[in-house]
Amino acid sequence: MQSVSPRGSLQLGDLPATRWERARAAVPASTLWSAVLVFALAVTIARSTSAAYWVPSGIDGIPFVALGAAVLMALLALTRLPSWLCVAAGVAGGLVVATIATAPEFRAQHPLDPTGAGLVQVWIIRVFEGSAFGDQAFVGLVITLLMWITGGWLAWCVVRWRQPLIGLIPGAAAFTTNVLNTPNQQGYTFIFLALTLGLLLWTTYTASVAKAVAARIKMTGDARWDFWETGLVATAALLVIGIMLPPMSTIDRTASMESSLFTKWAQIQSKLNQVGIQGNGTIPGRVSTGFGVTVSMGPRLSQSTTPVFNYAVTAGPYPGPYYFRGVNDTLTTVVDGKPTWTYGTNDHTQPIAANDSPTFAAQYKWMALATFTVNMLLPPGSGSGDIYFYPGQFYSIDKPAVAHETQVPPVFTFATQLVTIDRLAAAPPSFTTKGQYNVTVSYPDVTTDELRAAGTDYGDWLAPYSSMPADGYRPPAAMRFIHDLALSITAGANNPYDKASAIEAYLRDRNRFTYTLTPKQPPDGTDPMLYFLNSSHEGYCQYFAMAMGEMLRSLGIPTRLVNGYGAGSYDDIQHRQVVRDEDAHVWVESYFPGYGWIPFEPTNDGVAYANTIQRASSRSVLCFTDNHCTVPSPIQAVTSPVVKPSTRPKDPGASDQPIGANQNRFRWLDSTMITRIAGVLGALLLLLIGLGARYLRPRTVMGVWRRVLVLARMAGAELQSGETPSELEKRLGRAFPEAAPHLHSLTDAFVVAAYAPPEMAQSTKPSVMEAWASLRPMMVRRVLSRVRPGRS
Template sequence: MATLVSTNPTRWQRLLGVWHNYFLPGDVTTLFMALVVVLLPVFSLSAAGWDVQMETLVPVALLSVVLGFVLARSQYSELFGLLISTIYGGCAILLIAALRHPDGIGAGIYNVFSSLFLWLEAALGDGLNQDPLVFTLLISGLFWLLGHNLAWHLFRIDRVWRALLPIALVLITNSVYYTGAANLDIYLIAFTFLALLLIIRSNLDAREWDWYVNGIRIPRRLRRHFYRIGGLLALIVLLVAWTIPMNDIQDRLNRFQEFLQSDPLVELSELWNRLIFSPETRGPTTSDYYGGDSLQLSGAIRLGDEVVFLVDAPPERRYYWRSRVFTNYNSGQGSWTSSATHVLRDPQPPLEIAQEPLVPGARVAVEQQFTMGLNASRLVYTAPQPLRVELATRANLSYADIDDPASPMFVSVVRPMEVLYEGDTYDAVSWMSAATAQQLRAAGTNYPQWVRDTYRQIYPTPLRVLQLAQQIVRDAGAATPYDQAVAVESWLRTNIEYNEVIPSPPMGQDPVEWFLFDLRQGYCNYYASAMVLMLRSLDIPARMAAGFAQGEWNAAENAFVVRERDAHTWVEVYFPGYGWVEFEPTAAQAPINRGDQPIPVAQQPPTQPPPTPTPLPTLTPTPSPSPTPEPPPDNPTDEAVTEPQAEPPTVTPTFTPSPTATPVIVPTQPPPIRPEPRDPFAFILPALGMALVGVFLIVLLLVALLFIYWWWEWRGMRTLSPISRAYARLERYLGLIGLRMASVHTPDERRDRIVRELPVADRPVTAITGLYTNERYGPPRPLRHKRAERAWSDARLTILGRFLRRTLMPWRRRRGTTQ
């Protein structure tokens, strides 16, 4: 009697069958190498100092390769596989980023979307937003696509170069731009070694197929021997390549940097620097301080100790090293922009800047020589006001008379034609102010028309700022523009505390108003902005200048050493006949002494006492002591203002370096602040923006759905009859579930195969096939169109149901007859 043996496979046999369906010989080794290859640029970015969250980026990169491998082993087309991977990738990135939030996944999802909205708002406007979460999300999306591309081209179509080149581009770009101390070569070497192994694997697979077709037996350990020999050859190739001379590599990099100086790439660089925190890099992300076309009043700052440049200049003067000038203030966004109207390209040095006629002796020419300490710079620094620069340059400027190019020039920013590298030098001559306080008091208010048109224009000033400026000058008894400027300068230095660790300004409130009345703390950008706005509200022409304070005098170098922590903004005020004169409202900097007597400092208006901030630890060195101003008398007069003191200060300032902000580590908890209560309706504008974004996304989704419907249901079928259209749609949709019909099959043969694969679609498929056969080969029969449409609706639902199950669970493959 024959023994009956069960043919049902065990669980382990089924798992082994699934393993063999997915993993071909050598796939495990290749998958491991693919995972390492996609992680190399991730760790390279982290080593270069990019502000990415590795807890999010590493899982995303690994999952992208794994899902790409699963999709590569499926029956989906390349386009459809990419669509599925993109959907899964977006969900995976969102969930992984949200899971890191300490308050749970719900708060994490809300935080992700709110951060994206604020970043998009800054990107579409002139705002500054360098949120590391948003940058991590963008980089995660990039690496998801890189991982999918890598797995698809390795395991599906075996195009190894298409798989490796995008990742190589990321690695090389990061290495070329990086200028820090970390060694990124190890990542390039490891990538090159693995890339060579993957190329060996691709060629071995092609040879094995040829041997199989020709009936040649393949030894079992052939692949292992190939990898051993290939790895040894790859190491030899790397060693030989490492010893090849690269004498002209720096010249090529320099030419590449010159290419990056084109205007479109400079604009792209400025947009990048507004929205992305850049590490020690050059090219589009060169560390140019205040190099962008706009300056945003934002939150806490962190400045390092890196040497930016050295300046050989006469040490007996007080200096600023200016990079650019900001003219226009947007109170709604809290940002400054330039008013330059022309770009002057001067490929032949020197750049000569025409100056306006001034009072004899009002200014003196001062020579300087700059030696760059940065790895790369795209800005030219000079003492105010630049007269000549010994470089080929590109300057953004405006003319006093726009119709006369020979009229005086007013420079906003000067850029070199070629990137300035570490150790490069250039000479400059500046037209520096030598005016005394008495001369500036007597300058008057006969401003040129170009000054009236440009530097007294302000956007609507908050009422409290205007009232504060008027009360300061009234309490100080300041009658002339100079005395009024000194009064505002002294009030800011006395009443506002210097602090680099402040929160970002609240939405819906002007940052300067918030700085003056609510926070009462800040750093140079806020001090200078407040002074410019208050002076302009008093009809005094003023603008913001940005660059660096003078730094520290180094006797050994015989030069001023200017470091990153010296980055600074200050105020320039215009006086007829004397030009632009510098003022220093920032409390952390030493005051500018022109030999004048101190103007009494107005105290806080009693009618609107702001909340007193909690005292904070001193963040900067104490400024040099200056005479303490006395409170004003009840009825101040000019005699009281100009009354001589016992020990008047000297006219010429010493070259003692001005104290600057010491770099600090931002604490985990912000300092205690009691801001003014928020407007209860302040949420309306952000909510309206979110609603508009939501409506746009919904409309975009509807358009995409309509396009997909047309693509599958009507593309190329408008001229067909309803029955023929239903039959054509049936064949088109079958591709979604992996059914491909041969052209030699009859309609009945196709129907039989569909029913075998998809039994639940028997009735609608049989109806459509019968109607099509009768229409094609039989006599005309009326009133069959509605039946065909109903049958197609049922068949479509069945096919799409199978498609969704295959899509959401691609690891499940059909085994035997479908139930």
């Protein structure tokens, strides 16, 4: 009869454990720890890439892709299959996983694409044409495949070839690109450095041990301790150097170094003329932030963090707001069935020589000057790459430029003089603003009382700015609602400034309106402005700016919208104020006789630079054109005038708090400081471990005996008064039975060394050291088991 007892032959419950034990026994401990470090590195690089936000739709799943590739290739590396077959299986698996992971994005972005072989043919054509590299779905596919290669190649090189440096090449390249182009990567940098150094140290150690075993060389215990002691100290030093040293450059050089493929990848240049439109623009709700030359109440947006430019104030001062003008939108019309503010249909141009100031038809009072140095990294696409961006009003630039004006007055009124500049563009033949330029701007240092007293003596040339189209722009009911609401809001205000301020305050009231990139869309047949003001009460900057602009124009107040960028955020890596696609912004300007165009901010998004614009309360001592001052005073570069919290994903310990206008101010607990603290603490921990290793490797026989007594006391065995070494050895042998033979050998040798003649005592040192090398790990384990009772 077959036994079914627990000790019988049918022990089914033990089969999984037996298989696991066999599998575990088949994998050496050195390989297992190498694999753990590889998995952690792959996930770190992938999470850094995800936080870099290369694709607006997000690639949050790539850490799982990198980890899956690392696990698969590590398992294949442990088999006896041919290398070419394992690598081919890894490549095929990467293509399948990347395709599956990005298929929803491809379907959303390209619903009209064919399927099957036709789809492959279409994308081959797009790749050769170059258009694929600006498509966010394709870029997502490439990044996902790169993360698969990063994890898989690293695991293969470490587990099969024992070559971690070769395995780190693709991952290090991807990680470097993230660090150079994305702020707040300090936490990932620290983790990457620690894991990389740990992997290199561990693989070097295991390789050395394997070579010694193959050569039948017996390694002493101190040889291992020497290696780890030196390695830990070197790792600590490299961590401190890597974290504490300043960057070699504060300018991102990748845009000029990368090939055109990777430049297009970094740019994600699929922006259309609408602000925020990205991709092919055919799918509602699949668009992202970015600069455009028109303003309409568009669909939902996602954020893009592609860097555009960085800047510093080099002469001034400049009190703000730090809004960088790109294009003035002055004409209200209908584009693709949507009410839209556009740049205008007329285009009067006037060349401007480098460092020259154009002649304007009207001269305004109390115009102060400031100079900005702008480093244009990646100019906007879609025909906007020639635009110079600058705050305030234009005064001069150190490059040849062309001024564009759209609402052109009758030529006999102002002759060749400019009334305003609606767009400042690069002069031919360059047609690009990429690189550095210095622009001097003017701004009105005017008080609220002066604006209230400015009056309404508008010239005839302002008529197009002061009214709405009689018909064809919005339904009559919507136009009446806008005008009646404006009258209601401004009831009691007796001057244009107070009226504009009242409408601004109304729209900024967070109890009435909510800022969001995902506003509710109006039902079919409902005017979007009417729906925004009367029902949804939620939108982003274009919604608020259009609402204020149209209400002011309905009241006869000259108004225009400005398309450009906000102040940006401080970059801890580049130590500059960096402006990105997500900083694209639209604001309002109204005209006040004698003072020109004055900015207003109707958007209240909770971001520091979108606060209500402050006016001067008294006249400052500045460089005024009224006083014939043409060169503002140089100042220390102010690179971070504002604080703008970011909503994009953060790495461990990241922060958006910049250093203030005073560059000497101590920045406490920003991302750089947190990373440096973590780096120093990690280095101190490694140094303490190294010092502990040094302490446990004494050079003399008496030093060995002292360490035995210290470790025995730490393990709970106190030295008793009057106890001889032999009595202590017997008592410790009973307390620590696993160490008894080594304790006996060491004690016998110590007694001879301590009490025998010098000639005989000297000969016992090698035996003492050998016994100590065997006893030391046992005593350390006993100490650790007392500190951590669960540890055996």
